Amino acid sequence: MNAIRFEHEADNGFYPLVKRRVGEYFRRTGKSRLADRSVLLKAVLFAGLIAGSYGLILAHPLPLWTLLPLAFVFGIASLLLAINIGHDAAHRVLVRSRFWNDVAQAVSFAPLGVSAYLWQMRHVKSHHIFPNVNGCDIDIDENPFLRLSPNQPWRRHFRLQALYAPLAYLGVALHTVLWQDFVYLFKRRLANLTDITHRPHRYAAFALGKAAYFGVVLALPIAALPLPWWQVLAGYLAMQGVASLVFVFLLVGTHFSDATEFPVVAADGSVGHSWATHNLVTACDWAPHSRLGHFLVGGVNAHASHHLFPHVSHAHYRAIARIIEDTAAEMGVRYNRLSLVGIVRSHFRFLRAMGRRPVAAAQQ
DSSP: OOOOBOOSSTTTTHHHHHHHHHHHHHHHHTOOSSOOHHHHHHHHHHHHHHHHHHHHHHHOOSOGGGHHHHHHHHHHHHHHHIIIIIHHHHTTOSSSOHHHHHHHHHHHHGGGTOOHHHHHHHIIIIITTSTTOTTTOGGGOOOSSOOOSTTSOOOGGGGGHHHHHHHHHTTHHHHIIIIIHHHHHHOSOBTTBOSOOOOHHHHHHHHHHHHHHHIIIIIHHHHHSSSOHHHHHHHHHHHHHHHHHHHHHHHGGGTSSTTSOOOOOOTTSBOSSOHHHHHHHTOOEESTTOHHHHHHHTTTTSHHHHHHOTTSOGGGHHHHHHHHHHHHHHHTOOOOEEOHHHHHHHHHHHHHHHHSOOHHHHHO
């Protein structure tokens, strides 16, 4: 098969017009494409919640029953810090300096226990290149638990995946920390990434990061709290489960939805449409104009804006989402938009559809 490629101008000039209008927005407002003060405010807020909840856990001046809710605050705030700050930093749109973007991403990912370096590699160099294309988007790599693309093989147990998916989703965070990071570090090929190599200091930083994380979230609480070790461990696992569900239900439907497409690569390497169209039909926005949604999830709810303008901070996605939506309506271009409840429902309809035995397989 030839190298994968997009068609030229298959969107009838939609993207050039959107780019021009986005450029006009920046000229009219005088804003930079980088993050603004609202992003700094979120960094302070979420970092404060992380430090405050963790300090209260270690000092435990409150009744012991408050430790679990505080752990939930720690887990969710850690997730939101990474989404809002680490995501922008990974795309190097938090500040101008590449060095300080890398520092900010590493710091914001640290409370999650996830390797910022490996996450950036998979997100920027794989997922953003050909989203929803099998073998080229690491986020839809085949897995034994869930069928997340019509282009993946079907197995009998997938018939029940819409029922057991929430249980599987409880382990997303822990799977990333304990398994996925290690796989990504030592594999030499992941989806479209080939001949992967890492400098020696990356291995040392990885080991130190994991040791520091488990020292902070498990060893210190076990030493400081008047609880048996197994109760602290149970609290940690509960925190990870809650953070996982928050992550999944806020983000998973932005690509895994019955509103999105999973293009098949033709023999000549074409995906059948332009780069801009591809990023529109493979993404689904939810409440992209919501101030609260924008504040909490760092513009991920305006997912089309992020994929069409990955080198712009999420601080501008509410404005850009309106430009995209208006231009798409004007030109008759498809644009996927749902509510938060709608996108969760759409995701489970998608899981049920992917769980059905394909007709071709049934006839064999």
